[in-house]
Amino acid sequence: MTDKTDKIEIMVNDEKKMINQGLNLKELFTEMDVDPEVAAVRLNGDNIPTEDLSNTVLTAGDKVEFVFFMGGGAFNLSEEEIERYSRHIILKELGGAGQQKIKESSVLVVGAGGLGSPVSYYLAAAGVGTLGLIDSDVVDRSNLQRQILHYTSDLERPKVESAREKLTEINPNVEIKTYNRLLDRENVRELIADYDVIVDAVDNFPARYLINDACVFEEKTLIEAGILRFKGQVMTIKPQEGPCYRCVFREPPAEDAVPSCQEAGVLGVIAGTIGTLQATEALKQIADIGKSSAGSLLIYDALDLSFREMGINRDPDCPVCGEDPEITELIPYEISCSIH
Ligand SMILES: [Zn+2]
Secondary structure (H helix, E strand, C coil), X not given: CHHHHCEEEEEECCEEEEEECCCEHHHHHHHCCCCCCCEEEEECCEECCHHHCCCCECCCCCEEEEEECCCCCCCCCCHHHHHHCHHHHCCCCCHHHHHHHHHHCEEEEECCCCCHHHHHHHHHHHCCCEEEEECCCECCHHHCCCCCCCCHHHCCCEHHHHHHHHHHHHXXXXXXXXXXXXXXXXXXXXXXXXXXXXXXXXXXXXXXXXXXXXXXXXXXXXEEEEEEECEEEEEXXXXXXXXXXXXXXXXXXXXXXXXXXXXXXXXXXXXXXXXXXXXXXXXXXHHCCCCCCECXXXXXXCCCCEEEEEECCCCCCCCCCCCCCCCCCCCCCCCCCCCC
């Protein structure tokens, strides 16, 4: 009896795992939350037939591999993709079906800078089917402290060109669409119409409001974020379900009222923290997992080491998503790159 509660160490898909002594392979499926219908199992290099699972008791040092197959059209992933995304597929909440949703999804990242770098790195690595990237800038030396898509050898190159190279190298399965231009009132609605999720990775207020309003009009999910100094915030906007950016901040601040990162500085890694949260939110929306973050604003303060979540309600008087909106078409804001 006492033996049964002792733990032994085995390897599962190259990772160490402590299990109860006496556990058989069938019980391991349950313990790992793997559906026996979508995976075959190999023990120390040998395939184990389904009928032998319950009488195959694991011993210390065993090497177990779950191999996921494309059975009965359950999901349409190549063998290369199944291997590449195996750490996703093994997650019960995601599985092959979730990875399939990611593969079929399209995300537009507006801005290939501080936030856009981690966002697009992780979305490309995760296997998003189509990743759009819009930015009209070229790489400047002062970008390199946080815009990790761009290397010293990329100075003066268009950011979208530099980005495409890195992202293709990470995951050639992803279709990268780049737009070397400014987002403006004329092109924004047409651009976002082609994508499932929009990520706001811009660094100026005119663009932020333009994207918010366009996403409200086109009913697109928008992952919004901003960073400054040692702080950052992120908010998921689902126009049909919760508040928009204007429900929180009705009008852009007066020019020069809020300093830009150029004027006030930003700890580079804050872009990584917040951009990674944006990528996580985008993947959650695509795979439809976890709690809906519509209606919450998450504020991170690095110096305090604190995260604060603020519940935000939809404002019935919101000028763009309220009951009687006064903004019914896009406002011609002046978008300048001068604060890049
Ligand atoms: Zn609103």
